[in-house]
Amino acid sequence: MGTQSQRLDRRAFLRFITTVPILGATVAFLSPLLRLLKPNVKPFEVLYSPTAQDIPLGEVAVAASVSEVAQPWDFRYFVFTQKYPQYTPTGLRQASVPGVVLRLPQKIKLPWDWASSIGKPQLVGQESDIIIFSRICPHLGCIYNFVSEWKEVQAGYGGYTPPDNRKHALMACPCHLSIYDPADPTQPGRVLSGPAPRPPRTFLYEIRGKEIVVTDVEPGGIA
Numbered sequence: 001m002g003t004q005s006q007r008l009d010r011r012a013f014l015r016f017i018t019t020v021p022i023l024g025a026t027v028a029f030l031s032p033l034l035r036l037l038k039p040n041v042k043p044f045e046v047l048y049s050p051t052a053q054d055i056p057l058g059e060v061a062v063a064a065s066v067s068e069v070a071q072p073w074d075f076r077y078f079v080f081t082q083k084y085p086q087y088t089p090t091g092l093r094q095a096s097v098p099g100v101v102l103r104l105p106q107k108i109k110l111p112w113d114w115a116s117s118i119g120k121p122q123l124v125g126q127e128s129d130i131i132i133f134s135r136i137c138p139h140l141g142c143i144y145n146f147v148s149e150w151k152e153v154q155a156g157y158g159g160y161t162p163p164d165n166r167k168h169a170l171m172a173c174p175c176h177l178s179i180y181d182p183a184d185p186t187q188p189g190r191v192l193s194g195p196a197p198r199p200p201r202t203f204l205y206e207i208r209g210k211e212i213v214v215t216d217v218e219p220g221g222i223a
């Protein structure tokens with residue numbers, strides 16, 4: 001009797017250990033099949049819902065004093081520090097965004113409608129003759145130059161000759177020769193020539209006493 005029940009136990013045990021891999025293989029086979037029949041289109045929804053924490057943070061910085069850009073086409077370069085959330089122990093990653101403050105010869109509408117989309121103060125439609133551009137070229141990210149004389153653009157940036165109404169200071173990228181018009185009244189920074197897909201991004205700023213203070217830069221990647 002004892003030997004028979006031992007044999008039964010052994011048989012049940014053998015049956016058990018052969019069933020486990022078969023079950024595992026069946027699940028492994030059915031799982032992708034079921035996912036194929038009912039695909040999950042939002043597997044990581046959290047990645048598609050950025051929170052306020054995910055928006056880059058700008059550091060308020062003095063870009064120029066008002067007297068430094070008092071006359072038409074006066075300009076001043078500066079560097080703005082932007083912080084990006086980073087999910088590591090260091091918390092934030094910093095990036096330096098070079099910019100240029102310009103005094104234009106006439107007032108234009110500032111292109112700040114981007115601000116409302118991320119809950120920043122709305123300054124849409126405000127007019128000013130001071131505009132501040134990021135110097136990161138929207139083509140592939142080189143640093144472009146503000147060129148006070150259009151003839152220097154013609155001589156040093158691929159021979160581009162602007163039409164008569166744009167024969168003034170321009171912005172030009174040495175990498176692939178994109179040329180921008182900072183004073184275009186309807187689209188400041190308009191691309192006049194070259195491969196850039198859009199005007200350079202602009203900064204938000206405030207005039208605080210005698211200083212021009214940048215508070216944020218238009219969000220977005222290179223292009």
Ligand code: FES
Pocket residue numbers: 137138139140141142144173174175176177178194195196
């Ligand atoms: S990076 Fe400026 S034109 Fe290409």
